[in-house]
Amino acid sequence: MMFFAESVLLNVFSICVAIVVLVIFSFKKRYSHWKNLGVEYEEPTIPFGNTKDNFLWKISIGDYYTNFYLKMKARKLKHAGSYFFHKVVYIPLDLDLIKQIMQADFLHFTDHLSFVNEKDDPLGAHIFALKGQRWRNLRVKLTPTFTSGKMKLMFPIIVKISDELVKTLKEECGNGPIEAKDLSGRFTTDVIGNCAFGIECNSLKDPYTKFRIMGKRLLSLTRTEQLINFLEILFPKMMIYFGTSFLPKEATDFFWRVIKDTSEYREKSGVRRNDAMQLLLDMMSKNGKEDGNTLTFEEVAAQAFVFFIAGFETSSTLMSFALLELSLNQDVQDRLREEVKEALERNKGELTYEAIWEMNYLSNVINETLRKYPPLSILTRECTKDYTVPYSNVVIRKGELVFISVKGIQYDPDNYPDPQKFDPLRFTEENKSKRHPFSFIPFGEGPRICLGMRFGLMQAKVGLISLIGNFKFKVSPITRIPVELDPKSFLTSSLDGLFLDVEQIKN
Numbered sequence: 078m079m080f081f082a083e084s085v086l087l088n089v090f091s092i093c094v095a096i097v098v099l100v101i102f103s104f105k106k107r108y109s110h111w112k113n114l115g116v117e118y119e120e121p122t123i124p125f126g127n128t129k130d131n132f133l134w135k136i137s138i139g140d141y142y143t144n145f146y147l148k149m150k151a152r153k154l155k156h157a158g159s160y161f162f163h164k165v166v167y168i169p170l171d172l173d174l175i176k177q178i179m180q181a182d183f184l185h186f187t188d189h190l191s192f193v194n195e196k197d198d199p200l201g202a203h204i205f206a207l208k209g210q211r212w213r214n215l216r217v218k219l220t221p222t223f224t225s226g227k228m229k230l231m232f233p234i235i236v237k238i239s240d241e242l243v244k245t246l247k248e249e250c251g252n253g254p255i256e257a258k259d260l261s262g263r264f265t266t267d268v269i270g271n272c273a274f275g276i277e278c279n280s281l282k283d284p285y286t287k288f289r290i291m292g293k294r295l296l297s298l299t300r301t302e303q304l305i306n307f308l309e310i311l312f313p314k315m316m317i318y319f320g321t322s323f324l325p326k327e328a329t330d331f332f333w334r335v336i337k338d339t340s341e342y343r344e345k346s347g348v349r350r351n352d353a354m355q356l357l358l359d360m361m362s363k364n365g366k367e368d369g370n371t372l373t374f375e376e377v378a379a380q381a382f383v384f385f386i387a388g389f390e391t392s393s394t395l396m397s398f399a400l401l402e403l404s405l406n407q408d409v410q411d412r413l414r415e416e417v418k419e420a421l422e423r424n425k426g427e428l429t430y431e432a433i434w435e436m437n438y439l440s441n442v443i444n445e446t447l448r449k450y451p452p453l454s455i456l457t458r459e460c461t462k463d464y465t466v467p468y469s470n471v472v473i474r475k476g477e478l479v480f481i482s483v484k485g486i487q488y489d490p491d492n493y494p495d496p497q498k499f500d501p502l503r504f505t506e507e508n509k510s511k512r513h514p515f516s517f518i519p520f521g522e523g524p525r526i527c528l529g530m531r532f533g534l535m536q537a538k539v540g541l542i543s544l545i546g547n548f549k550f551k552v553s554p555i556t557r558i559p560v561e562l563d564p565k566s567f568l569t570s571s572l573d574g575l576f577l578d579v580e581q582i583k584n
């Protein structure tokens with residue numbers, strides 16, 4: 078009996094050893110990819126590839142690829158190679174090559190690196206994650222959602238919420254430093270909640286409202302949830318089999334209910350509003366089912382959801398880092414306040430849709446903030462058709478990945494001398510015209526460029542105008558400078574918060 082148990086154990090042990098040896102061998106073979114092609118790379122670690130430090134929360138994925146980009150670019154290379162676990166990743170460094178991949182040869186790179194499990198997680202089947210023809214069909218249908226005409230109709234909603242922002246800060250500014258990200262996040266939650274779902278979220282009045290809590294929950298994943306996300310991206314078929322979803326179920330269940338209630342309410346009451354929800358509902362077929370030209374209810378819900386998740390955090394990141402830099406650069410803050418005052422005086426104290434696009438210095442400040450702190454610091458593309466990189470022997474195969482380091486490009490001293498310096502005048506028309514058009518890509522580029530770019534800029538501009546026109550901001554001594562970024566976050570986010578001292582201006 079004893080002998081039998083020992084021999085079973087020995088067999089199991091031998092099988093395990095054989096599996097480990099096989100796995101190590103196949104990783105080693107995979108990791109010889111860039112070496113065989115003569116492309117520069119950093120030594121990968123089994124099984125993480127080059128993402129070990131990110132996986133261990135030592136550095137954000139964006140910062141890892143910024144450092145990588147700058148290191149390889151300093152060696153005058155046009156491209157380099159990397160590994161995301163077992164996946165091969167191509168890193169273009171040359172701006173003409175990046176333009177080629179994102180624009181002219183887009184048909185080889187139509188997809189984002191994403192995971193969709195439509196059956197178990199219908200809200201996850203949104204335009205950012207969808208691939209191929211499904212993405213293309215939706216992009217055509219959704220593009221009219223953010224035309225100037227439609228945004229103009231949403232503008233009064235944003236101005237009304239900005240009045241609430243000023244009121245809230247007047248009440249809160251006497252109680253010590255404010256945390257800029259939290260304040261901006263409550264503002265953008267109320268704006269997007271209102272424009273995407275048609276709901277008064279009131280998170281400025283009450284920071285603990287369910288909408289705000291669930292919005293934050295979508296972006297603060299536990300270790301296990303992050304691990305599942307990695308597995309979903311790396312082994313999608315297996316994870317669909319297990320029925321996993323990409324985002325926390327308690328949050329997606331909440332948003333699903335909200336969208337369903339809103340749609341039913343509007344249908345029953347006949348109430349119509351000037352918001353993105355209405356535009357989506359108008360695209361829905363009468364019975365909510367598939368008919369080729371219209372959207373199903375599930376598709377409407379997923380798009381309303383992505384407008385919320387893609388819209389509130391990116392714009393609040395922009396607003397909060399702009400407030401930080403304005404606090405660190407008082408001369409820039411004063412000049413911006415002058416521009417705001419003049420624009421308001423020209424329009425009898427009223428903020429108009431046209432006025433926000435005419436404020437050149439505000440645009441310069443916003444662009445310089447997006448240069449230093451792009452909310453998404455890398456862009457991903459999945460190769461959908463084999464591609465030979467021009468003037469090279471490198472072939473990117475279907476299924477391999479391309480990572481474009483937005484932050485690397487925007488910190489490259491060849492594009493922006495003294496890149497750590499905050500200098501809005503880099504973005505005057507004259508200075509912009511001297512640079513390569515792909516040296517500034519915080520909203521991505523090509524056919525997959527951000528769908529809500531103008532909306533994101535509009536809400537950040539309105540928020541900043543209201544704040545700078547009414548308050549003076551200084552950095553609080555409790556804010557650590559330079560700001561350390563959160564290695565756990567996929568989006569650009571400060572680790573300890575952006576605390577600012579605020580003083581009300583007597584107008």
Ligand code: HEM
Pocket residue numbers: 189204205206216383384385387388389391392395451452453456457519520521522523524525526527528529530532533534537
């Ligand atoms: C400052 C604000 C924002 C920034 C920096 C930003 C940035 C980005 C970036 C980098 C992408 C990927 C582009 C690419 O792969 O080339 C993207 C995609 C997208 N964004 Fe934004 N975004 C912002 C605001 C918004 C807002 C307010 C909305 C909606 C209300 C929105 C909706 C989307 C959608 C739907 C996509 C997916 C487009 C597609 O795959 O076809 N974004 N955004």
